[in-house]
Amino acid sequence: MPFATSRKAIASAALIMLAASSSGASAQKKYDTGATDSEIKIGNIMPYSGPASAYGVIGKTEAAYFKKINDAGGINGRKINFISYDDGYSPPKTVEQARKLVESDEVLFIFNPLGTPPNSAIHKYMNSKKVPQLFVATGAAKWNDPKDFPWTMGWQPNYQSEARIYAKYILKEKPNGKIAVLYQNDDYGKDYLKGLKDGLGAKAASMITAEESYETTEPTVDDHIVKLKSTGADIFVDITTPKFAAQAIRKVAETEWKPLHFLNNVSASVGSVLKPAGYENGQGIISAAYLKDPSEPQWDNDSGMKRFLEFLAKDYPEGNKLDQSTVVGYGVAQTLVQVLKQCGDDLTRENVMKQAANLKDFRTEVLLPGIVINTSATDFAPISQLQLMKFEGEKWKLFGDVVSGEVGG
Template sequence: MPAIHLRLGAFSAALAVLALASNPALAQKKYDIGATDTEIKIGNIMPYSGPASAYGVIGKTEQAYFNKINAEGGINGRKINFISYDDAYSPPKTVEQARKLVESDEVLFIFNSLGTPPNSAIQKYMNTKKVPQLFVATGATKWNDPREFPWTMGWQPNYQSESRIYAKYILKNMPNAKIAILYQNDDYGKDYVKGLKDGLGAKAPSMIVAEESYETTQPTIDSSIVKLKSTGADVFFNVTTPKFAAQAIKKISEIEWKPLHILNNVSASIGAVMKPAGFENSQGIISSTYLKDASDPQWKDDAGMKAFDEFLAKYFPEGNRVDANLMYGYTVAQGLVYVLKNCGDDLTRANIMKQAASINGLELGGLLPGIKAQTSATDFAPISQLQLMKFNGEKWDLFGDIISGDVGG
């Protein structure tokens, strides 16, 4: 008789375990600091002031998107508490703000903090603390290094990939070009230069006739443009952030230099760069993109663009829709929401990184058709495809095929 009781007891226990496993609502919830039954606390660092302040609107767009998610019931019933601080694009300030977010505010992770030098300054700290530094807003190649930095992941196509695509274009269309490069004197700028040289291969030393760097603390890069024109270059590779990109476009026009002008993707915003520089000065510039351009009429009936416009109208009416940074902030915020939904009730830092490293063919409304986010445990570069575009009139015209410029970490 006791044996039967024991067997029945074991059977009941097994049934209870099965019921728990089959009913997610009863399953064990797992949280790290920053997550509860009602809240997910997310940190963010943006240059709301300083030389890269044109990017500050990304943080504002993300806040507006999370307001939308919260108004619709949150993520698996939890509201997002988005805490965003200004670092003025100054790495020492970034370190201060990251420590505040992790140690005082006790966020679950830091999301989409902006800039290569600022993120470089906190990368070791975030990885030592084992706090995700997720979808950083910079395309430096080094964010795709899961072996050394398993808590850091990029988002956009990396700068070396982008440069290799430009190199292919130059080799095909201007094989005897003389190339002058202006670049920001940090990892961001040097990554682009390395990608171009790698893409040009053996021809790089003979084709690149000048390399000029600038500091973000400089008020202007006008003298660099004059110097580069004097080299007789017929291709200008402009590796700058928005403020300096607009300056360069204006100055080139002013001194009547007419090279093939290639502008890096991070400064291809019509609202933040092309319009301030003057549409008449921006004609014929070549860049690349992976996002839909809100000012391009070809997307007027596109479902993804309609959803973007509805979001802006309701949650961010003061946003300048032709500023490409809004579409960037909107799309990366959607990517994060996808990851957090997949985390279910396991809102641990380890599971957030696990889900972020398991994105498979994710299509988002703001991405160009054919471009999908994809990650794995060994590939922390969600987006690695781009399409070339040329500035004509008051808008960018896409041309050519979607190109993959994969470069390993």
């Protein structure tokens, strides 16, 4: 009898352990719509057509990088199903594509949708649906608002920070200069303009002699450049997207205006802006960077750059190493892979945002030395440092130290 009792006890103990382990296993794996044991479904919206189509390269690079990850076994055994749609940089179309991704395709989240006006159009929708709008491809300051918009996070340095860095340089090098500003008439352009004025402080009113805004529907910005030149300004702050940046650089040269020219980082691509504009027309332009430039010989022996170039050769042969958008796509895709690795088997939307807000001194292979990615529950701005650079010959040359454009930074 004692033997039978002990056998029963052992059997029941084994059953209890089995139940505990199986419930533990099920407790470990948590999924929201868009995630399973074998797949992570991710949505994306890019301007593959329209006035900002130069940025479509970012989405193509991400698709190639995720394919590379899938070919190597995926993330924690799950393959990425990357669904990317074109919105033509048109906010109404962005809304349509976001609804399709969330309500029809049932993605886990939308990753790296591009543009300030397009993301502004889906900002409230994504947060009301509690679907992550993760690592948006725009530097507007409003993406860092975890209190009011806990489901939206930026990635790149914000536009106001970058413009404050230009303002610091102007105040140091040309404190008596007269500034002419060309900016896109939307949240993106106005964010840069605000950062510039904040950075100039009390001197903004006297130093900024002209502000010209343009619409993305305009065929060229040539007339705006002619008007700005006529003001006699000796500093030109150029807040334009690639197509218009190339036009502005060409027109400044044609009119023989020779201001100190600042070009925002979003249009600092050698391949899609400086080369089409004519290298000879871009000499001396100042911008700011947070990513390595593959054309720069100083990275020839850099292990991260070698891996990036291997990726281009093997996984994305049509990618142009001179196009900075390729570097951006690679860097932000690597950041997402890190977030998904940290998620483990808890692939809920809530945990995706929790892990995105828990990046500690993370570095992609293409960030400049000294620049790291840090986030927290109260800080949704992953990258806040940049380094100034000047265009010389056919390349950007970095100068000065890595600087923060944060207020008081």
